[in-house]
Amino acid sequence: xxxxxDFDDVLTANENYAAAFVDSGLPGQAGKGLAVVTCMDxxxxxxxxxxxxxxxxxxxxxxxxxxxxxVLRTLVLATHLLGVERILIVEHTDCKMATAxxxxxxxxxxxxxxxxTRSLEFALMDDQLQALAQDVQKVRSSPYLPKGIxxxxxxxxxxxxxxxxxx
Amino acid sequence: xxxxxDFDDVLTANENYAAAFVDSGLPGQAGKGLAVVTCMDxxxxxxxxxxxxxxxxxxxxxxxxxxxxxVLRTLVLATHLLGVERILIVEHTDCKMATAxxxxxxxxxxxxxxxxTRSLEFALMDDQLQALAQDVQKVRSSPYLPKGIxxxxxxxxxxxxxxxxxx
Numbered sequence: 001x002x003x004x005x006d007f008d009d010v011l012t013a014n015e016n017y018a019a020a021f022v023d024s025g026l027p028g029q030a031g032k033g034l035a036v037v038t039c040m041d042x043x044x045x046x047x048x049x050x051x052x053x054x055x056x057x058x059x060x061x062x063x064x065x066x067x068x069x070x071v072l073r074t075l076v077l078a079t080h081l082l083g084v085e086r087i088l089i090v091e092h093t094d095c096k097m098a099t100a101x102x103x104x105x106x107x108x109x110x111x112x113x114x115x116x117t118r119s120l121e122f123a124l125m126d127d128q129l130q131a132l133a134q135d136v137q138k139v140r141s142s143p144y145l146p147k148g149i150x151x152x153x154x155x156x157x158x159x160x161x162x163x164x165x166x167x
Numbered sequence: 168x169x170x171x172x173d174f175d176d177v178l179t180a181n182e183n184y185a186a187a188f189v190d191s192g193l194p195g196q197a198g199k200g201l202a203v204v205t206c207m208d209x210x211x212x213x214x215x216x217x218x219x220x221x222x223x224x225x226x227x228x229x230x231x232x233x234x235x236x237x238v239l240r241t242l243v244l245a246t247h248l249l250g251v252e253r254i255l256i257v258e259h260t261d262c263k264m265a266t267a268x269x270x271x272x273x274x275x276x277x278x279x280x281x282x283x284t285r286s287l288e289f290a291l292m293d294d295q296l297q298a299l300a301q302d303v304q305k306v307r308s309s310p311y312l313p314k315g316i317x318x319x320x321x322x323x324x325x326x327x328x329x330x331x332x333x334x
Contacts, residue, residue, distance in 0.1 A: 006253060006317045007332060010201070013218020014330040021328025026210050028263050034177070040202070040225040040241055042249075043193050045214065051180020058207040061228045063241040070237035073287055074207055074230040080276045080284075081263060082209075086173060096195050096248060109247045117247075117311050120240055144284050150173045161188030163181040165174060 026055040033085040034058070035078050037135075039065040039092055043158045050088075050163070058084055064097035065090055066123045067135035076144045085149060087139060090163070091132045092156040098128040129155070129166065136167050193222040200252040201225070202245050204302075206232040206259055210325045213257075217330070225251055231264035232257055233290045234302035243311045252316060254306060257330070258299045259323040265295040296322070296333065303334050 034057035036046045046052070046059050058078045060071050067089065078084040091098075100108075106118045125131040136153040139145065153167030201224035203213045213219070213226050225245045227238050234256065245251040258265075267275075273285045292298040303320040306312065320334030 007255065007319050009199075010217040010219070010255070011330065011332065014216060014328075017216055017218060018327055018329040023326050023328075026325075028208060028210070028261060030209050032176075035207075040227050040245060041195060042197050042222050042225055043195070045221050047212065049181060049184055050177040051184060052177070054212050055209050058209055059228050060207050061226050062237050063244045068237040070229050070235040073289060076276075076284055076287060077230045077263070077272070077289060078207060080280060080282070081272070088174065088177070094195060096244070105244070105248070109243075113247060113313050115247070115311055115313065117243055120243060120311060122240060122244060144282055144287060146280050146282065152174050154174075158193075159190050160185055161181075161190075162185040163178065165178065 024055070029083040030056065030058050030078065032056040033083055035060065035075060035084040035087045036090060037065055037067065037071055037087065038090040038156070039063065039095060039097070041092055041095065041158070044092060044156060049156065049161070058082060064095065064123055064125060064131075065092070066131070067138045068123065072138070072142055072144070075139065075142075079146050079149055087149060087151045088154055089132065089136055089139065089151065090154045090156050091128055093158050095125075095128065097123070098125040100124065101126075133167055191222070196250040197223065197225050197245065199223040200250050202227065202242060202251040202254045203257060204232055204234060204238055204254065205257040205323075206230065206262060206264070208259055208262065208325070211259060211323060216323065216328070225249060231262065231290055231292060232259070233298070234305045235290065239305070239309055239311070242306065242309075246313050246316055254316060254318045255321055256299065256302055256306065256318065257321045257323050258295055260325050262292075262295065264290070265292040267291065268293075300334055
C-alpha cells in the first residue's frame with residue numbers, strides 16, 4: 001500500500017475528469033491504425049503532437065523511445081489484434097538518453113544515492129539518429145509483425161513542437 | 168524509408184501543432200515528480216486523466232501496462248535523474264491483455280496471418296488485479312530505485328473515466 005494521501009492531488013483531479021467524462025463507446029482498436037513509440041519525456045504529448053484524439057492510436061513509451069523486446073511484444077499485439085498498420089518511432093531533441101555515456105550515468109547515480117546500477121542495460125544512445133535507424137530496422141526486420149506494416153523514423157523538436165520524418 | 172506520403176496526415180496535423188506551439192522552456196525533469204506506467208490502450212489519455220499538463224510526468228506505456236525489465240530500466244533513470252518520486256501503475260477495464268490466454272492469442276494470430284508467435288512472451292494477465300499486485304511489488308522490491316519512492320496500483324475505468332486506487 002502506498003501511504004494514505006500520497007496520490008490525493010491526482011485522484012482529486014481525476015474526479016473532475018470523470019465528472020465531465022462522456023463515454024463515446026470507443027473500442028480497443030486503434031481508430032486511425034496508428035502506433036507511436038516514443039520517449040517517456042514529460043514534454044512530449046503524443047496525441048496533440050500528431051493531431052490525434054483518444055481512440056486513434058496505441059502509444060508505447062520508455063526511456064529513449066527505444067525498440068526493446070517489450071516494445072516488439074507490444075507491437076505484435078497492436079498490429080495483429082488491435083488494428084495498427086502504421087508505426088511511428090519518434091526520438092526527440094534534448095533527450096537525456098542521448099547526452100551521456102552509460103558509464104557516466106552509472107557513476108552519477110552511485111555518487112548521489114549509493115545505488116550500484118551497473119548490472120542494468122540503460123540503452124542510452126551515443127548517436128541518436130543511428131540508434132533510431134537501428135530501431136526502425138529492428139521493427140522492419142521482425143518476423144512476428146504482419147506483412148505490409150509501414151514504419152517511419154521521426155525526430156521531434158521539444159522547443160518548436162515540430163516533427164520531422166528522418167527515415 | 169517508409170513510402171512517400173504514408174504519414175502525411177499526422178505530419179500535416181503536426182504543422183498546425185507547431186505553428187501554435189509556445190516554448191515554455193520546460194526542462195526534462197518531471198515537474199510534479201510523477202511517473203505513470205500504463206497500457207498502450209488508445210482510450211487512455213494519461214495527462215488529462217490525472218489533471219496533468221506537459222512537463223509534469225514521465226509516461227511509460229506497453230501492452231498491459233506491465234512492469235517489465237524495460238519499465239524498470241526506465242523507472243531507474245526517471246527516479247535517479249529526472250525527479251520522479253511517485254509512481255502510478257495503472258491497469259484498465261476492458262483490457263485485451265486480460266481477456267484471453269496466451270495460447271488463444273498465439274492461435275488467433277496464426278490462423279489470421281500465418282505468423283507463429285509462440286516464441287514470444289506476451290505477458291497477458293489471467294487475473295488482472297493479481298498481476299497488478301505483482302507489478303507494484305516488483306517496483307517496491309527493486310534494489311535499483313532510490314529509497315522512499317512511493318508506488319501505487321490503480322484501476323482505470325475506460326467507460327466512466329474514473330481512476331480507483333486499489334493497492
